[in-house]
Structures are given as C-alpha cells and as structure tokens.
Amino acid sequence: MKVATYLVLLLVMCAFGFGVYRAAGALKSDGTHVERPSSTYAQALPGKLFVAQGGALYRFQNGTFTQITDDKGWTQPASSPDGTQLVAVQRHLNYSDIYLLTDSGRVVQQLTHLQSSQVEGNHWAFFPRFSPDGTHIYFAYDDKVPGTYEVDLSIFATKADGSGQDVVWTVPNQYTGGDTDPVPLRDGGLVYTKYSIDDQGAVHSQVWATARAGAAGSPLTPATDDCAQPALSNDQKSIAMVCRRGDLQATELVLATFDPLNYTLGPETILMQGQLAASPTFSPDGQTIAFLAPVQQGGAFQLWTVPASTSPSPSGARPITQNVGLDATAAPVWDKR
Amino acid sequence: MLDVGRTIPLPRPTRIVLGFVLAGLIGLTAYFLPLFQSASTPIVTSGGALINPVSGPTQPFTVLLLGSDDDSKFAADQFNTQSMILIRVDPTSKQATMMSIPRDLWVPIQGQRYNGKISTAYQTGGVQATIATVEQNFHVSIDDYIWIGLEGLIKVIDALGGVNLVVTNPVMDDFYPADINTSSPYGYYRVALMPGPVHLDGAHALQYVRSRHGDLRGDFARSERQQELLLAMKAQSKHANVADFPDIAKALNGELKTSISLDRAHQLFSVVDQFDSAHIKRIILGPPYTSEGWAGDQSVVYPDWGQILPIVSQYFPR
Numbered sequence: 001m002k003v004a005t006y007l008v009l010l011l012v013m014c015a016f017g018f019g020v021y022r023a024a025g026a027l028k029s030d031g032t033h034v035e036r037p038s039s040t041y042a043q044a045l046p047g048k049l050f051v052a053q054g055g056a057l058y059r060f061q062n063g064t065f066t067q068i069t070d071d072k073g074w075t076q077p078a079s080s081p082d083g084t085q086l087v088a089v090q091r092h093l094n095y096s097d098i099y100l101l102t103d104s105g106r107v108v109q110q111l112t113h114l115q116s117s118q119v120e121g122n123h124w125a126f127f128p129r130f131s132p133d134g135t136h137i138y139f140a141y142d143d144k145v146p147g148t149y150e151v152d153l154s155i156f157a158t159k160a161d162g163s164g165q166d167v168v169w170t171v172p173n174q175y176t177g178g179d180t181d182p183v184p185l186r187d188g189g190l191v192y193t194k195y196s197i198d199d200q201g202a203v204h205s206q207v208w209a210t211a212r213a214g215a216a217g218s219p220l221t222p223a224t225d226d227c228a229q230p231a232l233s234n235d236q237k238s239i240a241m242v243c244r245r246g247d248l249q250a251t252e253l254v255l256a257t258f259d260p261l262n263y264t265l266g267p268e269t270i271l272m273q274g275q276l277a278a279s280p281t282f283s284p285d286g287q288t289i290a291f292l293a294p295v296q297q298g299g300a301f302q303l304w305t306v307p308a309s310t311s312p313s314p315s316g317a318r319p320i321t322q323n324v325g326l327d328a329t330a331a332p333v334w335d336k337r
Numbered sequence: 338m339l340d341v342g343r344t345i346p347l348p349r350p351t352r353i354v355l356g357f358v359l360a361g362l363i364g365l366t367a368y369f370l371p372l373f374q375s376a377s378t379p380i381v382t383s384g385g386a387l388i389n390p391v392s393g394p395t396q397p398f399t400v401l402l403l404g405s406d407d408d409s410k411f412a413a414d415q416f417n418t419q420s421m422i423l424i425r426v427d428p429t430s431k432q433a434t435m436m437s438i439p440r441d442l443w444v445p446i447q448g449q450r451y452n453g454k455i456s457t458a459y460q461t462g463g464v465q466a467t468i469a470t471v472e473q474n475f476h477v478s479i480d481d482y483i484w485i486g487l488e489g490l491i492k493v494i495d496a497l498g499g500v501n502l503v504v505t506n507p508v509m510d511d512f513y514p515a516d517i518n519t520s521s522p523y524g525y526y527r528v529a530l531m532p533g534p535v536h537l538d539g540a541h542a543l544q545y546v547r548s549r550h551g552d553l554r555g556d557f558a559r560s561e562r563q564q565e566l567l568l569a570m571k572a573q574s575k576h577a578n579v580a581d582f583p584d585i586a587k588a589l590n591g592e593l594k595t596s597i598s599l600d601r602a603h604q605l606f607s608v609v610d611q612f613d614s615a616h617i618k619r620i621i622l623g624p625p626y627t628s629e630g631w632a633g634d635q636s637v638v639y640p641d642w643g644q645i646l647p648i649v650s651q652y653f654p655r
Contacts, residue, residue, distance in 0.1 A: 009353065010356075011355070013357055013359075013360040014360060015354045016360045016361060016364075017360030017361060017363045017364035017367075018364060019364070020360070020361040020364030020365055020368075021365070021367050021368050024364070024365060024580055025580065026580075026582045027580035028581050028584070033498075035417060039653075042569070072386060075400065093526060093527070093528040094526055095527070096529075101576065119511065119526060119527060120511045120512070120527070121524060122527060124509075124527075124529050126529075126531060129437070142509065142529075144511075149510075149550040150550055150551065151509035151510070151511050151527075151529075151550075151551045152507075152509065152551075153507055163629035174481055174553065175551060175552055175553035176506055176507075176552075176553060177506040177507025177508060177509050177532065177551065177552075179508070180532060192604050193532075195505075195506040195507070195532070197553050197554065201554050201557060201561075201621070201623050201624075203505040203506045205505070205506065205532065224612075226505075228532060228533060229533055240533070242533065244503055244505075247503070247615075248502065248503050248505070248565050248568070249501075249502065249503065249572065249614060249615075250503075251503060251534055260427070263399040264543060276501055276503070276534035277534065278533050278534040278535075279533065279560070292534075293534070294501060294536070296570060296576075297501075297575070297576075298498070298500075298501055298573045298575070298576050299498070299501075299536075300536050300573055301534075301535075301536055325536065328533060328534055328535045328536060329531035329533050329535060330534070
C-alpha cells in the first residue's frame with residue numbers, strides 16, 4: 001500500500017513537471033500562431049466577402065468563414081459584376097495561372113497556361129480583375145525580354161471566355177518589377193499602380209490612369225506619396241488606396257474623390273495611419289471600406305472595416321477578425337449577395 | 338547532545354513539496370535546455386586583438402553584421418559575406434546608423450597582395466581578415482561582429498513569428514539560387530514577391546533580401562532591403578519574451594558566430610530596443626560614393642574614398 005502511494009505521488013510529480021514544461025511553452029508570444037478562418041467566427045458584415053489565406057480562398061458570410069478551394073496556392077480573388085463567378089490566381093513554384101471559378105470555388109476554366117519545362121521559360125500572372133461589363137479580364141503578366149534579367153509586370157487584358165488575343169495595356173518602367181493592381185473603368189479606361197526608381201535610387205509607386213490600351217497614361221498621385229493598391233467604389237466616384245510616403249514600416253489608408261471623366265483625384269482623407277494598412281476594397285454600397293492590417297504591431301494581417309467618410313472618426317476603423325493571418329496582397333472581394 | 342553525523346529526516350509534507358519543486362525545475366530546465374546549450378557552446382570566435390569590446394553600457398559601439406551563403410558550394414567557414422552592414426549605436430544620444438558595404442567593393446584585402454572584392458575577405462582570412470579589411474579601408478573601429486548563415490536567418494525569423502514590412506515594388510528574379518536543403522546548390526528558381534505591406538515568413542524574407550537580378554539597382558537594392566529587414570526584425574523582437582528564447586537558440590545553433598557574449602548581448606538588445614526605428618540613419622554606398630566597373634573579367638564596385646570617408650567619419654567616429 002505504501003509503495004503504491006509513493007508510485008502515485010511520483011507519477012503526479014512527473015505530470016506536474018511536464019505541466020510546467022508545457023506551461024512555459026504556452027507563454028511564448030502568440031505572434032507565430034494563426035488559425036484557419038474556417039475555425040473562427042467574426043462579427044457579420046452585410047453581403048459576402050472572399051479572402052485568401054495560406055493558399056486557400058475563403059467566403060465570409062453571416063459571420064462564418066467557409067473554405068471554398070483546396071490550399072494549393074490560391075490567392076487574389078476577384079468577382080464578376082453579377083457576383084456569380086470569381087477569377088483567382090493559382091500560384092506554383094515557378095509560375096502562376098488565372099482560373100475562372102464559381103463563387104463556391106469550383107474551377108470552371110483555366111484562362112492562362114504559363115507553365116514551362118525550363119525555369120526561365122515560365123511566366124507569372126497576378127491581380128486578375130473583371131471589366132465592369134464582365135466581358136474581359138485584366139491582369140498583370142511578366143512579358144519578359146528573353147536573354148535578360150528583366151522580369152517586369154505589364155497590364156494585359158483577355159476575353160473572359162478565354163478566346164481571342166491578349167491585349168497589352170501598359171509599358172512598365174524597366175527593372176522596377178512593373179505595373180500592378182489593374183482596376184478597369186466603365187468607360188474602357190484603366191487605373192493601376194506603376195513603379196519607378198528615381199536618380200537617387202529611391203523606389204516610388206504611383207496610381208496611374210490610362211484611357212486606352214497602349215496609351216501613355218498619366219499619374220493620379222505624386223511620386224513622393226508612394227500610393228498603390230487602388231480600389232474604386234461601384235459608382236466610380238471614390239478611390240481608396242494605400243500610401244506610404246517614404247515610410248517602410250507604416251502606411252496610410254487614403255480615400256479620395258475620383259473624376260472618371262477627366263481622370264483626376266480630388267481632396268484626400270486619411271482614414272487610418274501609423275499602421276500597415278493594405279489592399280482596400282469598397283463595400284457594394286460604397287459606404288464602407290474593407291482592408292487588411294495587423295491588429296497588433298508585428299502580428300499577422302486581419303480583416304478590418306472603416307467607414308468611407310470624408311470626416312473620419314478616430315474609432316472608425318475596427319478589426320473584424322483577430323487571429324487569421326490573411327494574405328495581405330490579396331484584396332478582399334465584397335459582393336452584395 | 339546533538340548527533341551531527343545523523344541526517345534529520347524532513348517532515349513528510351515538506352518532502353512532498355520539495356518533490357514538486359524539483360519536478361517543476363526539471364520541467365523548466367528541459368524547456369530552456371536549448372538556451373543553456375547555446376550558452377555553453379563556444380560561439381565566441383573573436384578575432385582576438387582585432388575586436389575592441391566596449392566596457393560600459395553608455396559607450397557608443399560599432400558592430401559589423403555579416404551574412405553569408407553557407408551552402409555546400411563553400412568549404413566549411415570559407416564563405417563569401419554577401420551582406421556586410423556596419424551598425425553604430427550611441428546609447429546616450431539615442432542615435433544609430435546602419436551603413437551597408439557593397440559586397441563587390443574593390444579594395445585591398447587584409448593578408449592578400451592584390452585587391453579583391455571585400456566579400457572575399459572572409460573566404461581568405463576568416464573573420465579577422467574581414468574586420469581588419471573593413472577597419473583599414475573605412476578607418477573605423479569595430480567593437481563586435483555577428484555572422485549569420487542563410488538557414489539561421491530563416492529560422493530566427495520563423496522563431497520570431499515572421500516579420501511585417503512594406504515591399505516597395507514587385508521583387509522579381511528568374512535566377513534565385515536554390516541552394517538551401519539541396520544536394521545540387523547550383524540550381525535556381527523564380528521569385529515573385531508582390532508589393533505592399535506583407536507578413537513574411539523566414540524563407541520569403543530571405544528571398545526579399547537576397548533577390549537582385551530583376552532590380553535596376555542590383556546589389557544596392559538588396560542592401561536597402563537588408564536594412565529594412567533588420568528594422569522589421571527589431572520591431573518583431575519587441576514581442577518576443579523569455580519563453581521564445583529556446584526556439585531562437587535552437588534556430589541559431591551552428592548558424593551564428595559572434596564576439597558578443599550572452600550577457601553582453603542582453604545588455605545590447607535592451608539598449609537597441611529603446612531606439613525608434615524611424616530615427617535610425619540608413620546609408621547605402623551607391624553612386625556617388627561608388628561606381629560600377631570591371632576589374633579584369635570581374636564586375637566590381639569602385640569606391641570613391643573622397644566621398645565615402647567623410648560620411649564614415651561623421652557617423653562612425655573612432
């Protein structure tokens with residue numbers, strides 16, 4: 001009886017020691033840990049949103065995330081004007097392709113075929129967007145110069161059914177990485193981000209607009225503001241974008257009025273600053289902006305919303321998720337239904 | 338009379354409590370074992386008289402940060418230092434400066450009869466030759482050095498939970514070296530890092546600071562990104578606590594060499610932690626400080642010492 005008591009006591013002590021070991025591990029900073037969106041709940045938003053995390057696409061509706069694709073490199077979704085289809089990028093080691101999917105994540109059609117057996121023969125395609133009439137898909141593609149190190153993205157457009165020839169829209173500045181973030185306009189024009197490197201070696205990003213394929217285009221923002229990732233409201237009267245103004249550790253979320261006839265921006269309103277705000281998108285009614293940013297400094301990117309108001313209140317921006325670690329270069333998609 | 342040779346038995350409750358305390362201590366020791374192991378491992382491979390450690394916590398100090406490819410292309414401890422960053426910290430004035438030294442800078446190498454790329458100093462003469470080469474060419478006094486290998490950098494960033502930074506433009510490289518965890522280190526693959534604010538894990542952060550082929554500024558762009566990553570790691574390390582140390586120690590096992598002792602490291606980190614990253618001066622020695630050219634069949638970077646030394650003397654006074 002006495003021996004059994006000692007054995008039990010010894011076992012309890014061992015369990016206590018193991019518990020201390022585990023408790024020490026639990027004290028680690030939780031910056032390393034993110035959860036799958038589908039295992040979390042969040043405050044519901046009107047309509048439905050699509051986001052990307054860890055190579056999978058998720059639909060967020062009624063406060064619940066549903067994984068709609070496998071987790072094999074899916075990112076950067078965008079929805080068709082009627083909200084029934086998505087285009088998205090599937091990324092592989094050396095190339096990526098754009099696919100047409102249903103809004104429940106089933107692949108309808110592969111729109112690009114960019115794989116090659118030679119490493120440098122592969123191509124990238126990113127940032128697909130439907131034109132407002134749904135007939136074309138705009139995207140960034142590395143139209144490379146063979147035999148050089150130059151790999152710069154240009155904006156291309158192709159028919160949404162995959163037929164016909166691709167059309168080159170922009171000519172990037174050489175060895176800058178190129179042009180990104182196409183936002184097709186209702187009148188057939190295009191808003192996008194262009195990168196440049198000045199004489200002092202500083203990199204700048206600017207939001208540009210161009211009326212037609214191959215036209216010179218013009219900047220909407222000054223180089224010193226370093227603005228990028230433009231998003232347009234459905235009525236095309238407002239632009240949301242991210243500006244870093246020379247900073248490398250913080251950005252501003254900026255709202256500006258947009259004149260779609262003359263391609264000019266009106267006064268700017270800073271909706272959030274001092275944080276790493278990324279990839280804004282408008283709600284279908286244009287009243288709210290969803291974007292991605294860490295909740296705490298150094299943390300993974302979460303879904304946020306902020307009223308698209310020219311008189312912002314300090315408490316306007318609020319995180320919707322807390323610990324999901326979303327792909328910050330994949331802007332959320334926000335649909336009505 | 339008290340029998341001094343006889344052990345007085347402890348009361349039973351006390352023995353039980355001591356048993357639990359002992360079990361708890363064993364649990365803690367097991368958790369922090371990697372830290373104790375790294376502390377007992379002789380990671381200090383100082384260059385002897387070349388290192389000039391500072392004595393007080395308020396004295397300014399200069400650290401040479403070295404980063405190397407350390408894959409199987411290289412013989413043990415005969416690496417090229419692809420990244421060389423001089424960091425000076427003045428705890429009193431709360432000023433800090435980072436200066437990247439171009440890896441292809443064409444200079445006299447300590448112990449060699451001819452000029453060479455500064456990145457080869459480590460390959461030919463180890464850390465002593467590297468420090469001496471930097472000190473003699475730049476007229477600076479180096480107090481300590483830290484060398485880190487590629488895998489070490491990846492693991493440290495992962496142990497920190499990744500880093501947040503702003504990718505200023507698309508980082509595109511069709512010839513990124515596939516030399517980690519491979520038997521054929523001469524392969525390559527394609528890299529495309531999308532621009533904007535991002536959270537990067539260790540492997541992608543390494544791609545960010547190592548890619549150079551698709552950028553107009555070549556190695557200078559890489560230097561700038563390396564400095565940006567250091568600031569991001571500094572910001573991220575603020576969230577680390579003592580429970581994170583064993584993972585970090587495991588990550589650095591065999592991938593870190595330094596002249597800094599653990600005590601001194603703790604002291605330095607607490608000093609550096611007080612600095613606002615926005616006020617850290619960053620220097621890249623691109624034009625007009627340097628110009629690109631050829632030395633025989635080698636593409637090199639020529640220094641203009643008339644331009645470089647005044648700025649070094651201003652920000653890195655001896």
